[in-house]
Amino acid sequence: MSFDVLQEKIKAKKNPTVAGLDARVEYIPPFILKKHTDRLGETLEAAADAVLEFDCGLIDALAEVVPAVKPQSAYFEMLGWRGMKVLEEVIAYAKSKDLFVIADVKRGDIGTTATAYSEAWLGAAQVGGTSCSVFDADCVTLNGYMGSDAIKPFLKDCTERDKCAFVLAKTSNPSSVELQDIVAGDRLVYTVMGDLIQRWGKDTQGKCGFQALGAVVGATHPSVLKELRRRLDRVFFLVPGYGAQGGTAADVRFAFDELGRGAIVNASRSIMCAWQKTGRDGADYQDAARAAAEKMRDEIKQYVTIL
C-alpha cells in the first residue's frame, strides 16, 4: 500500500512528473486519424483505433523519461465501449512498459457503488467463485464530496493490492474557488477536505512515510501548495495545471518536501500536442512529446532535487 512504488519509480528516473493521456480526437496527428478513418469511416471505432495507436506511440516515446502516465477516462468514455476497450489496452500496455498508471476517473459514490468502482479500477470483480481484474490501474483519482463512504472501499483495495488513490482537495481550474475557497470556521473548504484526506488515510502509511490516500492540489495555487504541504505531511500530492493551465516549475516546487519527495506533477496537452508546434503535421509526434517531457523534467529539476 501507499505511494512507495511510485516514489521508487520517480527516484529511478529522477523525474517527478506524469504524462496525461487525454486524447481528444483533434489532438491525434492527422496521419494517424486518417489511416483509421480511411478504413472505417468517420466512426467511433476509427477514433478509438486512432487513440490506441497514438497513446501507445506516446507510451513508447515517454517510457524512458517519465515514471507514470495518467489516462483521463473522459476521453475514452466519449468513444463509448470501444473507447473503454482501448483504455483497458492502454493501461495494460503502459504497465508492460513498467510505467505507473494513474486512472484519472474522479469517481465518488457511496457504499456498494464505491465498492463497484474500486473493483473496476483497482481491484477485481467477482463472477461466481472467480475473481476477474478489470481496468486494474495502480492508482485512481477520487472525489470526496460524499465523505468517507466514497473512499473506504478504495482503501481496502489499496491495502490488499498495494495501490493508492488521490482525492481532490484544491483543483487547478479558475472556478475551484466557488466551493473550495468558501470559509468554514477557521479553515477553507479545501483545507477541510485536506484534513479529511489525511484522517481517512491514516492507517495506510507506507515505508516512504506517505499514506495510500493522496490529494490533488493544483499547480496554479503555489501558496496553497505551500500551506497544504506543511499541514498534510503524510499526504502525497498530484499536481495538475502545469504548462497549458499556467503552473510553472517555480510554483510546483512547494508541493515537495525537503527531500524532493511527496509529489508528482502532471502535464497533458503540452506533451501530447507538442507536435502541433513543430510545423511537421504530426509525423514527429513521438520526438516532440519526448522533448516536451524532458524539458518539463529539467525545468522542475532546477527547483527540486530528487534524493
Added chain:
Amino acid sequence: MSFDVLQEKIKAKKNPTVAGLDARVEYIPPFILKKHTDRLGETLEAAADAVLEFDCGLIDALAEVVPAVKPQSAYFEMLGWRGMKVLEEVIAYAKSKDLFVIADVKRGDIGTTATAYSEAWLGAAQVGGTSCSVFDADCVTLNGYMGSDAIKPFLKDCTERDKCAFVLAKTSNPSSVELQDIVAGDRLVYTVMGDLIQRWGKDTQGKCGFQALGAVVGATHPSVLKELRRRLDRVFFLVPGYGAQGGTAADVRFAFDELGRGAIVNASRSIMCAWQKTGRDGADYQDAARAAAEKMRDEIKQYVTIL
C-alpha cells in the same frame, strides 16, 4: 432543455419515482447468471450478458409503471468494456420503451474534460466532420466540487439537445455530514452547493418552471428536503435513499412543491432485489420488481398528489 420531458412522463404515469439499475452480480437471479456462465464460464463476458438480460427484463416489467430508470455506471464499469457495451444497450432499450434515462455517473471534471464527459453522456463526439452519439442518456448526475467549470459544458448540451442534469447537493449516505454539513458563514456546505446549482442553471428554465440543472438531495434528510425545497424553487430534485437506506414516503413528500411537482424519488435494491424475498429463487423477478415499484408508487401517492 429543463425537466419538462421528465415532468410530463411523471404526470402521465402518476408516478414520481425512478428505478435504479444497479446490477451487482449477486443481484442477478441465479437462473439468469447460470445460463451465461454455463456457456462462457465465470467471466466478465458472462456477467455482462447476464446483466443485459436482467436489466432488459426489469425494463420490460417496469415500463408501464415507472417514468424513468437510472442505470448506475459503476456496475457496468466493473465489468470493463463489455459492461459499458451493455450500458449502451440498456440505455437504448429503455429509451425504446419510452422511459426517461438518468445516467448515474456523478462525473465532475474541468474544461475540455467536462466537455468530453458531456459529449459521452448527453451529446455527441465529433470524428472529423461526423457527429457520433455515444451513451446519449436524457439526463446525468454530476459532482460540482470543482465549480462551474465542471458544469457548464453539460448545460450547453442540455440546452441544445433538450436534456438535463442533477448535481450532488446533500447526499443520502451517513458520511455526507463530513463535508456537506460543515458550517460556512450562515450556511452549510450543502446549502452553498444548492445556491450554486440554482445560480449555474438560471438561464435554462423550461416551461414547467424548473431549470435544466437539478440537485440530488437524499430521502434520509427530510428537514433538509424541506429547507432546500423552499430555498431552491426552480431546482428539480433527485431523491435517493428511499427504502433500503431508510427514507420513507412521509420523508420524501417534502421534496415536492404544492402541485406535487419538482422531484423524482429513486429506489434501486428494493426493486431489483425484490425477488430475493419471495422464496422463488428469482424465477419471478419481473413480477416481484413490478410489485415493489407499484408499492413504492402507492406509498408516495398517499402523501403526494400529482396534478
